[in-house]
Amino acid sequence: MTTARRFSGIYCPNIVPLExxxxxxxxxxxxxxxxxxxxxxxxxxxxxxxxxxxxxxxxERRRIIEIVVDQAAGRVPVLAGAAEANTRETIxxxxxxxxxxxxxxxxxxxxxYKLSSESVYAxxxxxxxxxxxxxxxYNIPMFxxxxxxxxxxxxxxxxxxxxxxxxxxxxxxxxxxxxAAVRPNRPDWSFLTGWDACLLPMLLMGCDGGTNxxxxxxxxLTRKLFECATTGNLDEAxxxxxxxxxxxxxxxxxxxxxxxxxxxxxxxxxxxxxGRTPRSERQRAGEAxxxxxxxxxxxxxxxx
Numbered sequence: 001m002t003t004a005r006r007f008s009g010i011y012c013p014n015i016v017p018l019e020x021x022x023x024x025x026x027x028x029x030x031x032x033x034x035x036x037x038x039x040x041x042x043x044x045x046x047x048x049x050x051x052x053x054x055x056x057x058x059x060e061r062r063r064i065i066e067i068v069v070d071q072a073a074g075r076v077p078v079l080a081g082a083a084e085a086n087t088r089e090t091i092x093x094x095x096x097x098x099x100x101x102x103x104x105x106x107x108x109x110x111x112x113y114k115l116s117s118e119s120v121y122a123x124x125x126x127x128x129x130x131x132x133x134x135x136x137x138y139n140i141p142m143f144x145x146x147x148x149x150x151x152x153x154x155x156x157x158x159x160x161x162x163x164x165x166x167x168x169x170x171x172x173x174x175x176x177x178x179x180a181a182v183r184p185n186r187p188d189w190s191f192l193t194g195w196d197a198c199l200l201p202m203l204l205m206g207c208d209g210g211t212n213x214x215x216x217x218x219x220x221l222t223r224k225l226f227e228c229a230t231t232g233n234l235d236e237a238x239x240x241x242x243x244x245x246x247x248x249x250x251x252x253x254x255x256x257x258x259x260x261x262x263x264x265x266x267x268x269x270x271x272x273x274x275g276r277t278p279r280s281e282r283q284r285a286g287e288a289x290x291x292x293x294x295x296x297x298x299x300x301x302x303x304x
Contacts, residue, residue, distance in 0.1 A: 007104075007136070007164055007190040008208045009042025010222045011079055012215040013050040015262050016064055018273035024060060026067055028271045033071040035270060040223035041215055044068055045106065047081025049140060049168070049194075050213040050258045055276045058084065062096055069101050077103035079136060079211070083111075087126045098133035106136040106166055106211075111144035121151045128159030136164040140194065149177055156182045156189060166211050168194030172201055179206045196222075196248040200241040203229040214248045217264035218303055221247070243301060250297050254290050255283070263287075267295055268303065 014036065017028035033044065046068045047053040047061050056064065065080045072078055082093040082105035094105050107127060109120050124147075128135060137155065139147040147165070155162045163186075167175055175191065182189050183206070193202040196212040203209075203226065215222040225244055228237035254260030259275050266272040298304050 006188060006208055007043065007077070007079070007192060010040075010209055010215050010219070010226050011043035011045045011077075011192065011211045012036050012041040012219060013045040013048035013194075013211050013213055014068075014216050015258065015265055015272055016046070016051055016056070017265075017271055018276070020273065022274075022276055024056075024063065024067075025271065025273060028273075029064070029067050030071045032265070032270050032272075033068055035268075036216070036219055037072065037075050039219040041076065041219045042209065042223075042226075043077040043079055043103070044072060045079045045081065045211050047083075048106065048138075048211065049108075049143065050216060050261055051081065052258060052275065053081050053083065058089065058093075062093070065097055065102060066100055069097075074101075079103060080105045081108075081138075082106065083108040083138070087123060090127055091130050094127070094131040094133050094135070098131075102133065104134035104136055104163065105131070106138045108138040108140060108143070109145045109147050113145075115145040117146075117148045117151050120145050120147055121154055124151070124155050124162065125159065128155060128162045131161050133161070134163045135159075135161055136166050136190070136192070137162065138166045138168075138194075140168040142168075149174070149181060152178055153181045156186045163188060164190035164192060166192040166194050168211075170195030170198050172198060172205065175202055175207065176205050197245045199225060199244065200229055200237050204234075212244075212248075213258060213261050214244055214251065216261055217251060217268060218244075218247055218298075218301065220303070221301065247297060247301065250294060254294060255287075260290075260294070263291060264294055264298070267291065267298055 017025040080102040084090040225240040251260040
C-alpha cells in the first residue's frame with residue numbers, strides 16, 4: 001500500500017563528491033548529507049539531474065542511494081532517483097530502494113528516444129503496477145520525453161503508487177493545470193517544482209515544495225524562501241526569490257550544467273571534486289575567473 005505521504009518543502013538534488021580518481025568520495029558525500037540537513041533542507045534527492053545520474057554506472061547509482069539513506073538515518077526523507085534505461089531495470093531499482101529504506105523514488109520519463117504521450121503513459125503504467133515503493137513522476141522536457149497533462153491525470157487515477165510529480169519545465173500555467181486536474185481526486189498527491197527561478201510563484205499557486213539545485217549550494221536561502229512563502233511573509237519571500245534567482249542564474253550559467261553547482265558546493269567548503277565530463281584547456285583556463293565571480297556572489301549573500 002502507498003504511504004500516502006505528501007512531500008513538502010525543499011528536497012535537495014545533491015551532487016556527488018568525487019575523488020581525484022573520479023570515484024565516489026564516500027566520506028565527503030556523508031559529510032555533505034550532514035551539512036545539508038543541518039542547514040535545513042527538508043529532504044534529499046540523490047540521483048537527480050544535478051546529481052549527474054547518467055554519468056554513474058547502475059551499481060554506483062545504487063551505492064549512492066545506499067550511502068545517502070544510511071547517512072540521513074531517518075532525519076529527513078530520501079527521494080531516490082531510480083531512472084534506468086528500461087522498465088525492467090527501473091523496477092529492479094525500485095525494489096532495491098524500497099528494501100534499503102528510501103522514502104520514495106523519482107523516475108524521469110524515457111530519454112534518448114522521443115516517445116509519444118501514449119508510450120510515456122504505458123511506460124509509467126507498467127512501473128506503477130509493479131513498484132513496491134511510491135513513485136514521483138519526473139518531468140524534464142529539456143532532457144526527456146515530456147509528461148503531458150492527460151498522462152499525469154490517467155496515472156494519478158489508475159496507479160495508487162504514483163503519488164507526485166516533480167516538474168522542471170518552469171511552466172507555471174502547466175503546473176496550475178496539473179494541480180486543478182489531479183488534486184480533487186488525489187488529495188494525497190504532491191506537486192514539486194524543479195525550476196528555482198519560479199519557486200515562489202509555484203508555491204503560491206499550490207505547489208508543495210521544490211527540488212531545487214540552488215539548495216545544494218545555499219540550503220539556508222531556499223529553506224528561508226519556502227518558510228516565508230508558506231507563512232504569509234510575502235514581502236520577504238519576494239526579496240529572497242530574487243536572490244535565489246540571481247544565484248541560480250549564476251550557477252547555471254557558470255559552466256555546462258551541472259558543473260557550476262558542483263563548483264558552488266566546493267566554494268561552500270565541501271570537497272566536491274571535478275565532474276566526470278572531460279573539460280577542454282580553454283574551459284580549464286576560464287575556471288579561475290568563474291570561481292572568483294561565484295565567490296563574490298556567495299560573499300554578498302553571506303555564504304562564503
